Amino acid sequence: MRLQTLAAQHFRNLQDFRIVPHPRFNILIGYNAQGKTNLLEAIYLSANLKSFRTHQNEELVRFGLQEARVVAEVQRGNDTLTLELKLQTRRRLVWVDGQLTRRLTDALGLLQVILFAPEDVALIKGQPSARRSFLDHAVFVSRASYLSILSDYNATLKRRNAVLKNDRRDAKLLEVYSEQLVEHGAEVIGARLELLRQLRPLFNDAFRNIFGAKLEASIRYRASWADQVDLDAPPDANTLRCAMLAAIRALGGDELRRKQSLVGPHRDDLEVLLDGTPAKAHASQGQHRSIVLALKCAEILLLKDRFGLEPILLLDDVSSELDSTRNQQLFSFLASLSGQVFITTTAREHILLDQDQSAWTVHQGGLTPAD
Amino acid sequence: MSNQTDPIAELINLLAVLPGVGRKTATRFVYFILKQDAEYVKDLAAALVELKEQVGFCAHCCDLTRESPCRICGDERRDHQTICVVQSPQDVLAIEATGEFRGLYHVLHGILSPLEGKGPDDIKLAELLARLSNGVEEVIVATNPSVEGEATALYIKKLLVPLGVKVSRIASGLPMGSHLEFADKVTLGRSIADRRVL
Ligand SMILES: Nc1ncnc2c1ncn2[C@@H]1O[C@H](COP(=O)(O)OP(=O)(O)OP(=O)(O)O)[C@@H](O)[C@H]1O
Ligand SMILES: [Mg+2]
Ligand SMILES: [Zn+2]
Numbered sequence: 001m002r003l004q005t006l007a008a009q010h011f012r013n014l015q016d017f018r019i020v021p022h023p024r025f026n027i028l029i030g031y032n033a034q035g036k037t038n039l040l041e042a043i044y045l046s047a048n049l050k051s052f053r054t055h056q057n058e059e060l061v062r063f064g065l066q067e068a069r070v071v072a073e074v075q076r077g078n079d080t081l082t083l084e085l086k087l088q089t090r091r092r093l094v095w096v097d098g099q100l101t102r103r104l105t106d107a108l109g110l111l112q113v114i115l116f117a118p119e120d121v122a123l124i125k126g127q128p129s130a131r132r133s134f135l136d137h138a139v140f141v142s143r144a145s146y147l148s149i150l151s152d153y154n155a156t157l158k159r160r161n162a163v164l165k166n167d168r169r170d171a172k173l174l175e176v177y178s179e180q181l182v183e184h185g186a187e188v189i190g191a192r193l194e195l196l197r198q199l200r201p202l203f204n205d206a207f208r209n210i211f212g213a214k215l216e217a218s219i220r221y222r223a224s225w226a227d228q229v230d231l232d233a234p235p236d237a238n239t240l241r242c243a244m245l246a247a248i249r250a251l252g253g254d255e256l257r258r259k260q261s262l263v264g265p266h267r268d269d270l271e272v273l274l275d276g277t278p279a280k281a282h283a284s285q286g287q288h289r290s291i292v293l294a295l296k297c298a299e300i301l302l303l304k305d306r307f308g309l310e311p312i313l314l315l316d317d318v319s320s321e322l323d324s325t326r327n328q329q330l331f332s333f334l335a336s337l338s339g340q341v342f343i344t345t346t347a348r349e350h351i352l353l354d355q356d357q358s359a360w361t362v363h364q365g366g367l368t369p370a371d
Numbered sequence: 372m373s374n375q376t377d378p379i380a381e382l383i384n385l386l387a388v389l390p391g392v393g394r395k396t397a398t399r400f401v402y403f404i405l406k407q408d409a410e411y412v413k414d415l416a417a418a419l420v421e422l423k424e425q426v427g428f429c430a431h432c433c434d435l436t437r438e439s440p441c442r443i444c445g446d447e448r449r450d451h452q453t454i455c456v457v458q459s460p461q462d463v464l465a466i467e468a469t470g471e472f473r474g475l476y477h478v479l480h481g482i483l484s485p486l487e488g489k490g491p492d493d494i495k496l497a498e499l500l501a502r503l504s505n506g507v508e509e510v511i512v513a514t515n516p517s518v519e520g521e522a523t524a525l526y527i528k529k530l531l532v533p534l535g536v537k538v539s540r541i542a543s544g545l546p547m548g549s550h551l552e553f554a555d556k557v558t559l560g561r562s563i564a565d566r567r568v569l
Binding site (some may be wrong): 155162164166171172177 | 479483484485486490491519521522525526528529530
């Protein structure tokens with residue numbers, strides 16, 4: 001999968017542009033606050049129809065204007081398609097090959113991108129919710145039906161919590177919602193575990209390639225309520241349902257006291273270990289960066305394997321904090337992939353590529369070909 | 372005091388609470404009514420009063436009806452051992468239109484909705500339980516295919532199965548989140564025929 005052209009009008013601080021990206025590497029060089037991340041954001045929006053930085057359309061439209069437009073011509077296998085996104089204060093509209101889509105989700109995932117943003121370095125150290133989002137996103141891109149599985153679970157969870165909060169609580173109704181939570185929850189966890197099973201070897205490889213051969217990195221799914229179940233083995237749905245239900249029974253009193261659901265995938269977490277030690281507490285900054293990069297690269301390899309289409313990789317300021325050896329290893333690993341990559345940098349010398357690339361200088365929102 | 376309030380504003384306020392009617396539409400209604408002759412306006416007012424005075428719950432199925440038992444509950448040719456449970460009177464009309472179902476109905480007038488604070492006492496569940504002594508063998512739950520609809524169905528199952536009643540659920544050919552009353556006849560008809568035991 002690759003962008004053949006990308007154009008935008010009135011988008012953030014970017015001067016209206018149309019570029020023809022290189023099928024492999026595209027380098028965006030510029031000082032701070034010139035618009036490099038904004039350009040990646042425009043690509044990300046074409047794929048996900050929402051930004052990674054804001055929920056507010058206004059922020060995406062150039063100050064003082066009403067509407068921004070992003071147009072991407074995408075090559076998917078033997079097909080090409082045109083995605084056009086219009087951002088207005090209150091709405092987002094999407095045209096696919098000139099046809100206005102009825103629902104935004106109709107256009108979701110036609111273009112697939114994997115983003116590495118500087119904030120992502122905190123993925124392993126930060127809140128569990130960020131790791132769950134990473135995981136859920138990875139499941140979703142490899143299996144579109146996961147979106148409805150997850151939203152059924154979340155809807156059930158919300159209602160079960162409302163039952164727990166209600167003082168006139170009906171025991172039978174709580175029982176019904178427990179069973180429904182377990183039903184949908186087991187589906188969510190099953191999908192996550194299956195993804196991890198496939199991701200694991202790819203992640204190990206990617207990490208070793210980027211960070212060096214000495215360390216063994218592994219990922220584990222953590223569910224505090226499931227201490228009796230070996231989650232690495234992938235258990236079947238029935239085992240998961242039984243374990244969840246048993247945990248709910250065991251914790252029932254706590255749930256009533258705290259008036260919220262304490263068992264289920266909304267409480268679970270992902271743990272990365274380096275040579276058996278939790279990375280969360282012990283890894284260095286460079287190791288954190290390498291872990292997250294390896295996770296994202298693993299996601300790309302998985303999608304390539306699954307659909308034969310490699311998503312586009314967006315790397316925002318990826319080289320800072322990596323020592324020169326690791327940076328070199330990162331670039332030789334990137335060169336071993338075959339998909340399209342967009343990389344931003346403040347310093348050209350970080351980019352260790354000698355072929356297959358186009359470069360632009362980003363200055364005050366303007367793009368000029370470099371070289 | 373009522374003779375001091377503006378009758379136009381008063382009627383706009385009254386109409387604006389109707390579902391699907393905002394202040395703008397309510398205002399259009401009011402000016403339309405003002406332009407009609409006195410006869411029409413009298414008939415309209417009388418029809419409204421009569422509606423409320425004459426239409427009430429059927430003592431059996433809780434559907435809205437002028438006479439109790441309603442036309443369906445009073446029909447001896449229908450299967451009185453099978454009851455189809457629905458959320459609203461409109462759903463009765465929708466299922467009747469399919470011609471697939473020859474049993475009786477029970478209208479809950481709502482659904483168990485934790486988010487809106489609607490519990491078992493807020494819908495016509497006790498009335499359903501009261502009907503079971505009369506030889507009812509199967510209850511088909513035809514609540515909407517939503518999270519609340521499923522939960523209400525399972526709740527009814529928990530209530531009725533211990534009493535020896537078979538409880539089934541309409542097949543989910545209907546997309547999650549849809550409304551029975553807007554489903555097309557064929558889909559709705561098939562989902563009753565293909566119901567599954569809960
Ligand atoms: N809606 C908007 N209209 C105009 N300018 C905007 C808008 N939104 C953001 N900007 C400007 O865009 C600039 C930031 O661009 P961007 O985040 O892409 O910088 P960058 O090149 O990635 O910098 P860094 O290297 O610091 O990450 C800021 O100067 C900001 O004021
Ligand atoms: Mg930036
Ligand atoms: Zn009746």
